[in-house]
Amino acid sequence: MxxxxxxxxxxxxxxxxxxxxxxxxxxxxxxxxxxxxxxxxxxxxxxxxxxxxxxxxxxxxxxxxxxxYSPGLPKYEVKKSDYVVNVDKSVEKVRPFTTCAVVKGLKIDENMLSQMIQLQEKVAGTFGSNRREVAIGVYDVGQLQFPITFKSVKDKDISFVPLEFKEKLHPKEILEKHPKGKEFGHLLKEDFPIFIDSVGEVLSMPPIINSDFSGKITEKTTDVFIECSGFDLRFLNTAINVLVAALAERGGTIYSVKVNYQKTSEVTPNLTPKKYTINVDSVNKMLGLTLKTEEILVLLKKSLYDAKQKGKKIDVLYPAYRQDIMHEDDVIEDVIISYGFNDIEPEELKTITKGGISKEIHIIDKLTEIMIGAGFQEIMSYTLTNVNDLYARMNTDGEAVEIEKPMSANWSVFRTSLIPGLMDIFSKNRHVEYPQSVFEIGNVVLADNSRETKARDVQKLAAACTGNVSYETISQRLDAFFRNIGIDYYLKKGRHDSFIEGRTAEIFVGKTSLGFIGEIHPSVLNSWDLENPVVAFEIDLEFIFKK
Amino acid sequence: MYVLTEEGKKYLKKGLPEKRLIELIRDGPVEMKEATQKLGKEFSIALQWCKKYDCVEVVHGKLTLTKEPKEIEDQQNGLKDVSDDKETSIVETLISRKLVKKGGEDLLKRAEKYKGQEVTSLNTDLIKSGVWKDVKLRPYNVESPGKKMHIGKRHPYNAFLGDVRKKLVELGFQEMIGPTIELEFWNFDALYQPQNHPSRDWTQTYSLKSPKNGDLPGGALLDNVKAAHENGWTTGSIGWGYKWSPEKASRLMPRAHGTATSARTLTNCKIPGRYFSIARCYRPDVIDATHGVEFNQTEGIVVDETLNFRSLLGILKKFAIEFAGAEKVKFFPDYYPFTEPSVQMSAKHPELGWVEFCGAGVFRKELTQPLGVDVPVIAWGLGIDRLAMFKLGIKDIRDLFSQNLDLLRKQVVV
Structure with missing residues (x-):
């Protein structure tokens, strides 16, 4: 936004x-x-x-x-001119298209200048995907010798003084030294697109920086040349139209520029209004009201449309700077905005539906009740963690689903176990009164090549106690858990690197292993800076969901 | 004090075995075999006692009554009342037969030492013996607060989300659950979000290190979504007008919004239907007081032939009343790539004042029709975390996932 x-x-x-x-x-x-x-x-x-x-x-x-206050379609005249921009074949694979315009007779003041700069930044930044799709240059026409050429050069071929700098730099130096070069340099590699005028003066190197010579607009400037460059003419046409229409609102006169490609040429900007047709019935069906056609026509005009009734349809004309109208609903939304959202009476739903929670949550709620009854405090952790907490500090190893370019290394992989989260709680609450008993029910994410998403969510329950505790503390609670959900389980001597050997059991129901129970290994306690014994269990809930 | 043993209690109810034997043969001799059957294991006890009192004879294999001894009747009556402390011969006999035993004597003795004293704790001896009548129970300092104990509790944020869930169910919504790792297809493409849209940039959403791509759904669904993007398909739209890439759509990402789950639901939903999900979502935001590592999004859809913009406003207003206790609401135009029209609602919370509370809209036809839905669909998302923070007295959104055990223990539940 x-x-x-x-x-x-x-x-x-x-x-x-x-x-x-x-x-x-x-x-x-x-x-x-x-x-x-x-x-x-x-x-x-x-x-x-x-x-x-x-x-x-x-x-x-x-x-x-x-x-x-004064409804109707805004009209923008584009005056013909002799301004020409030649697009060289060399930019075809680098930055192939440009749309250009000249606007004259501007009385630039502080407000206008700040709006020009802000609009340029927003159009190139937000609409133009951080200058990748749309880069914009605005120049003082007085400093330029037409025709202008848009071509691609190698690093050693050229040097110019970039905006706000004093010395001439080669393209690669600009990427290294200029703040804009550092910010947007990743968009260029070995080929550097430049706009250059007929006497060899460089205008700019899009999408990085203008030259200091012609690319500086001040309150003394009256006539400007604007170019937008990128990969898709639909974006570039919208961008140039938006920019020149804004300047026209300030009293500027728009002049066209002829852009010559290898085989074709385009005259830009094209501000001819665009056409669309909507159904009166569609408007009322969407709105839930019964507006008359005349009323809709008035609402449209107040939204900068030209609108004419044609039977049960309405033909509209809308400004060329808009590229968002794909469906009649896009026009209908403007009718509704024009009517006023807060002037529409909300209406209750007419149908009745039956609500319900998911089967998993239904069971999880019951399991939570048992754990709370057994005296455990519920914990809610992030599903993202890091391999150090998840594996290294637990004395284990494993494969976790990993995020590309995480914002922070602390939150870079999805948890595969809930126990590290409980250890983290103990570690952060060493000053809090003991004994401490905590549990969490939540999902872990496991890699799974058989799934369409190559991963699956598995709900788990983990519980841990610390203080003056022993294996019996946790086995008693695990037993209470299973007895209260009516499942016959048994424990079998097991091995798990987070637990002490000989104090670790695998939890089984029939032939299915549901998880582990045991006393946490002292080396794990050391790595979490814990001074009291910890006992814990973790089980997979999928089996219980299926029961 | 005497009490009946278990056997004594049994004979009090059924009668002593010898008494039952006499009753059996009172009207004439009875075959030994028949008496054995009737009295079972107790026949031998009965015969032993009858022989002792010499009141039964065996004639031609038949039991015959010779007299009715008073002692048997006395013993039977003796069982009725043993609470009397008198040690009679009848009681002695009953004791020897293990039908009566001495009881309560120690208890009484133990209790008696408290008589006339002030005692601290009321115990079983005092209560059973009745000695409590003769003691003074020491008054406590009943006004001192109870000693602290820590009980098991729900995590406050989870409890809050549970309430939200309940409320949505009351409003007729069915819960949906979707995967944490999603295909871009469901997170974006099926929602008619163009592939070059800024929100699909890596700065706006996460992707996965490996594997990078998943498996796209096949068949008409894929073709329809592709056509909707490229040329609007049969929806009456011109589409976004670019070449749609299945490779891009098959990329994997952690779900960036719960709407991905709504898109999946649409391919298999009831009409009319209302659905919601409370989905953990992931976006590369700089973590601060208003942006957590991950967040829960409460969102959903309403699928219904009768829907229009007025019912959209109606649904939102209902949410404002139910969740924020707000009577006053204000609607603003909004924008989402997948809804048209789109609306944002602010609600006047009784204590917080005006809060942006809900974003919603009518799903675009370029979205619903390729997924096989031909009726209007309203999509909504609630800003529930803001209310959770208020309810739980939290200023920093990161504290929703509080790890502070001290605070969790202190957190009030109601």
Missing amino acids: PTIDVSHKDLCGLIGRKLSIEELRDDVMFAKTELDKVEGDVLKLDIKDTNRPDLWSAEGVAREIKAR
């Missing part, structure tokens, strides 16, 4: 009305936005729609609110 800062005064200026904070709080809903915080003149806005970059600026939010 993009979060943007806008100036209250600037926003009202763009809307053309002075609106109080409270009025705005309601009105920003029409822009799928929530007013999160007010800090002086700065409003922090949460824009809910991650698929509507046109909303991610003061200009975009203002446009939606303005339509409440």
